[in-house]
Amino acid sequence: MGVAKNLQAVKDVIPSHVTLVAVSKTKPDEVILEAYQAGHRDFGENKVQDLVGKQERLPADIRWHMIGHLQSNKVKYLAPFVHLLHGVDSLKLLGVINREAEKNDRVIDCLFQVRIALEETKFGLPEEDLKQLIQSDEFAAMDHVRIRGLMGMATYTENSNQIREEFRQLKRIFDRLKASQFKNQESFDQLSCGMSGDYALAIEEGSNLVRIGSLIFGPRNY
Numbered sequence: 698m699g700v701a702k703n704l705q706a707v708k709d710v711i712p713s714h715v716t717l718v719a720v721s722k723t724k725p726d727e728v729i730l731e732a733y734q735a736g737h738r739d740f741g742e743n744k745v746q747d748l749v750g751k752q753e754r755l756p757a758d759i760r761w762h763m764i765g766h767l768q769s770n771k772v773k774y775l776a777p778f779v780h781l782l783h784g785v786d787s788l789k790l791l792g793v794i795n796r797e798a799e800k801n802d803r804v805i806d807c808l809f810q811v812r813i814a815l816e817e818t819k820f821g822l823p824e825e826d827l828k829q830l831i832q833s834d835e836f837a838a839m840d841h842v843r844i845r846g847l848m849g850m851a852t853y854t855e856n857s858n859q860i861r862e863e864f865r866q867l868k869r870i871f872d873r874l875k876a877s878q879f880k881n882q883e884s885f886d887q888l889s890c891g892m893s894g895d896y897a898l899a900i901e902e903g904s905n906l907v908r909i910g911s912l913i914f915g916p917r918n919y
């Protein structure tokens with residue numbers, strides 16, 4: 698199947714400032730190892746149980762990204778090792794992450810998931826709610842989480858103009874936050890958007906972290 702070849706083909710076309718998260722959800726350990734042996738270290742999963750199992754079985758220097766929706770009661774399983782949480786979308790969840798990070802004597806890197814898709818089904822915070830969260834006293838008191846940036850998912854559509862507009866919107870929100878609430882915070886520097894079907898568009902619109910699964914590992918069988 699040529700996972701290493703697919704991986705290289707993706708790496709050849711994305712600029713060097715863009716981080717590639719290889720989305721290995723539903724895929725067995727062997728194919729992840731194939732990518733690992735080709736030198737890749739950033740992998741993404743969207744289910745806590747799968748992520749924990751793979752982390753236990755696979756090499757310890759893999760950087761594991763949780764890209765799916767995260768429930769508060771499962772944060773404890775990821776807190777000891779997770780590299781980046783992409784889907785943070787509530788103050789309550791962030792509070793739990795902060796507490797579990799403290800128990801593990803860590804500071805956990807997080808992205809706020811912003812609602813950019815026009816369709817109803819996606820998770821994420823509208824910009825106004827996000828601003829309120831950031832301005833809250835509770836947020837100010839959390840010193841075991843570090844907000845690295847934003848994550849967004851475009852509408853599932855063939856309309857590339859709409860997708861582009863949604864990514865552009867996410868970048869605008871990112872820039873506004875970077876110029877205000879996260880001013881002087883150099884570590885607020887990650888914009889996670891773009892998947893197999895729309896990563897090129899996303900990078901054109903300012904993404905520096907793409908999450909690519911099927912293009913590397915082939916289609917998923919659920």
Ligand SMILES: *Cc1c(COP(=O)(O)O)cnc(C)c1O
Pocket residue numbers: 720722743764765891892893894908909910911912
């Ligand atoms: C599955 C998934 C991806 C990767 O999707 P592909 O289309 O296979 O590249 C990216 N981001 C999230 C949040 C996902 O759940």
